Amino acid sequence: MSQLLPTEPPAAEAPVGASPAAGRTHRYVPWRSSAENQPIGTLFALPYLAFVAVVFAFPLGFAVWISLHDYFFAAPGASVDRPWVGLDNYKTALQDPAVRSAFGHVLVFLVINVPLTVVLSLVLAASLNAAIPFRTAFRTSFYLPYVTASIAIVGVWLFLFSEDGIVNKVLGPLAPDPSWLTNSHLAMPSIALFVTWKQLGFFILLYLAALQNVPKDLYEAAAVDGASKLRMFRSITIPSVRPATTLVVVLSTITGGNLFTEPYLLTGGGGPNGSSTSPVLLMYQRGIEQSKPDVAAAIGVLLVLLVMLIAGVQRLVLERK
Amino acid sequence: MKRSVRSALACLALLPVVAACGGGSGDSGGSGGASAKTGPITIWYSNNEQEVAWGKAAVDAWNTAHADQKVTGQEIPAGKSSEEVIGAAITAGNAPCLVLNTAPAAVAQFQKQGGLVPLDDFSDGVSYATARSGDLVDQYKSADGKLYQLPWKSNPVLIFYNKTIFAKAGLDPEKPALSTYDDFLATSRTLKSKGGVQAAIWPAPSSEFFQPWFDFYPLYAAATGGKQLVEDGKSTFNSPEGKGVAQFWKTMYDEGLSPREKYNGDSFAEGKAAMAIAGPWAIAAYKDKVKWGAVTVPTPTTMPADQVHTFSDAKNIAIYTACKNRQTAWEFAKFATSQEQDGKLLEMTGQMPLRKDLTTTYADYFKANPDYTSFASQAARTVEVPNLVDSTTAWQDFRDAWSQSVIFGKTPIDKAFSDVAAKIDDIAKQS
Numbered sequence: 247m248s249q250l251l252p253t254e255p256p257a258a259e260a261p262v263g264a265s266p267a268a269g270r271t272h273r274y275v276p277w278r279s280s281a282e283n284q285p286i287g288t289l290f291a292l293p294y295l296a297f298v299a300v301v302f303a304f305p306l307g308f309a310v311w312i313s314l315h316d317y318f319f320a321a322p323g324a325s326v327d328r329p330w331v332g333l334d335n336y337k338t339a340l341q342d343p344a345v346r347s348a349f350g351h352v353l354v355f356l357v358i359n360v361p362l363t364v365v366l367s368l369v370l371a372a373s374l375n376a377a378i379p380f381r382t383a384f385r386t387s388f389y390l391p392y393v394t395a396s397i398a399i400v401g402v403w404l405f406l407f408s409e410d411g412i413v414n415k416v417l418g419p420l421a422p423d424p425s426w427l428t429n430s431h432l433a434m435p436s437i438a439l440f441v442t443w444k445q446l447g448f449f450i451l452l453y454l455a456a457l458q459n460v461p462k463d464l465y466e467a468a469a470v471d472g473a474s475k476l477r478m479f480r481s482i483t484i485p486s487v488r489p490a491t492t493l494v495v496v497l498s499t500i501t502g503g504n505l506f507t508e509p510y511l512l513t514g515g516g517g518p519n520g521s522s523t524s525p526v527l528l529m530y531q532r533g534i535e536q537s538k539p540d541v542a543a544a545i546g547v548l549l550v551l552l553v554m555l556i557a558g559v560q561r562l563v564l565e566r567k
Numbered sequence: 568m569k570r571s572v573r574s575a576l577a578c579l580a581l582l583p584v585v586a587a588c589g590g591g592s593g594d595s596g597g598s599g600g601a602s603a604k605t606g607p608i609t610i611w612y613s614n615n616e617q618e619v620a621w622g623k624a625a626v627d628a629w630n631t632a633h634a635d636q637k638v639t640g641q642e643i644p645a646g647k648s649s650e651e652v653i654g655a656a657i658t659a660g661n662a663p664c665l666v667l668n669t670a671p672a673a674v675a676q677f678q679k680q681g682g683l684v685p686l687d688d689f690s691d692g693v694s695y696a697t698a699r700s701g702d703l704v705d706q707y708k709s710a711d712g713k714l715y716q717l718p719w720k721s722n723p724v725l726i727f728y729n730k731t732i733f734a735k736a737g738l739d740p741e742k743p744a745l746s747t748y749d750d751f752l753a754t755s756r757t758l759k760s761k762g763g764v765q766a767a768i769w770p771a772p773s774s775e776f777f778q779p780w781f782d783f784y785p786l787y788a789a790a791t792g793g794k795q796l797v798e799d800g801k802s803t804f805n806s807p808e809g810k811g812v813a814q815f816w817k818t819m820y821d822e823g824l825s826p827r828e829k830y831n832g833d834s835f836a837e838g839k840a841a842m843a844i845a846g847p848w849a850i851a852a853y854k855d856k857v858k859w860g861a862v863t864v865p866t867p868t869t870m871p872a873d874q875v876h877t878f879s880d881a882k883n884i885a886i887y888t889a890c891k892n893r894q895t896a897w898e899f900a901k902f903a904t905s906q907e908q909d910g911k912l913l914e915m916t917g918q919m920p921l922r923k924d925l926t927t928t929y930a931d932y933f934k935a936n937p938d939y940t941s942f943a944s945q946a947a948r949t950v951e952v953p954n955l956v957d958s959t960t961a962w963q964d965f966r967d968a969w970s971q972s973v974i975f976g977k978t979p980i981d982k983a984f985s986d987v988a989a990k991i992d993d994i995a996k997q998s
Contacts, residue, residue, distance in 0.1 A: 319657070320682075321658065321660060321680055321681040321889065324681025324682075325681070404831055409828045514774060515773050517829075518827065519971055520774065523774075534651055534654070534655075535651065537676050
């Protein structure tokens, strides 16, 4: 009960006969209690809150405002009319087959990328957490793609997966036709694999941090009971790192929602035939190339809502007892 | 809230792609008011090596004679395309006074943004442009009848071919059979089977809105004797000529003569493709790498080369409303397009000034550089992109339909063209 407000006096008008606990009318207010208990912490948090308000909350609110108006970028001082149009921009966005496809592509991406990210990063983190030779070198090698700019490593993937690339040369007659990045069925899965590989180092790091907190005596007790390594992994490791799993799932979902660079670079701006277009890529096309920031903002708001919905469902599923 | 702040925040709201929005506040927008002022100005020129050299020399020459109206020349800031950088600069209010290399396809949009000064604001604006370029100027007038761009230079696109590969394939490198669709297809098949190349010709099969300018549009201009994509407020391409061009390219893709995968590099310069479609700017790039020849783009039936049209790939000069000293900007625009500076541009970059008397004015140059003669004669028969406010959307819609039907064969050409023509008609109505 330390989070309640012990310094507050009990309610003066508690009904006669009511228990002392029932007489408390103050509700738990997290921000208030932490502000009072941790004033220095609050002080440290304030600049970040201001930063979030200025570079995230306000632009997000402004994007919503743009999406509800007939808006276009204009020179300062230019006399332009930007009337309220209600949900027209949302209607335009939702009636656009390219937008609908782009959201579908993100779902394909998430279905491949999120489970693969969770499984690979957890398994690799567990392996890298064990006493293996060259552990640091392995950790670094997994982390390296994450800290390297996409633009730098996309070239390597193009070299591997192009029509006459190394992968197709190795596969020979088994190589897909059309090739990976020009095949409308394989382009988005190829991108999902690329992103999984690129981001893996970061998620391994999250799991490694979580694994450090798993009590060693749990494993020792299980070993005494004769549990196999697989059983220990299933019954101790996976449940113990559940909060990290939630974080990995939510973060990789958000990464999927933000997908832009990879389809832009790997498949020449959403090809083949638009089958790897992402909503953010469409926002770029509509908002910047085609000067329709109002429709782009509507797509952005829809994307935020979709990602929030998916992340919410994921949390509900993963955090249920 | 100040509009400039709001505009900048609007940029911010649209994710990282607007990194180019930048800050700063320029002069207040709106045309008029600042037209008569003189003083120092800033200009942007392209970042192409040869043009930078020409731009620097032109600025130095101007500054020597105009100490009180100093011009500061800068390369256009890096971005995916000049149009995006300029659009962001207009919004942020920090556009320069003048940009060389303003794309005609973007002019209507810049005008809608309140970013451009019409040349009509200057007493000799339209008359100067007409005297230099002739009737060609009419192609560049906006829907309100005003001229927001000074026609500057064109890069009429032709078919470049690699003489060495042609010879290897047993084809005549001096008289290649490339004039009709049938000839072009037959030659391409031979090149692919005997020339040792990955592609006969390798246009970018990617989705960018401007790609039709380098596969569909030149051949369409040639097939129709010079029609624009949209004329008199209506699309023109859903026609036998337009669909003929589409069918030609579809055959190229279906037979693997043109790959469906983008080449990351210059396929022609690297010998991966036997042909390329490009303007005279490419001569400098290919000079030391390929023994090349150039011919007009193919047509459905045989047509004399001196009657074949093509896409202009022009770039023009525009004055921006953020400019305080607009009179100086206009004077510099005239200086940069003078007979002397046009001659230097031609010599240093190989690009064709949009002058009505190009070949006669610079007869000595063309005599000394016969490689450029075919481009110069072609410059008189070029087609520009239509002047639509939503030009980029129209071209993107077209490209999407092209990808679906021609490159990937998912939709029949008839249906794809019919559907996209209806979309572009709607866009044209709103312009």
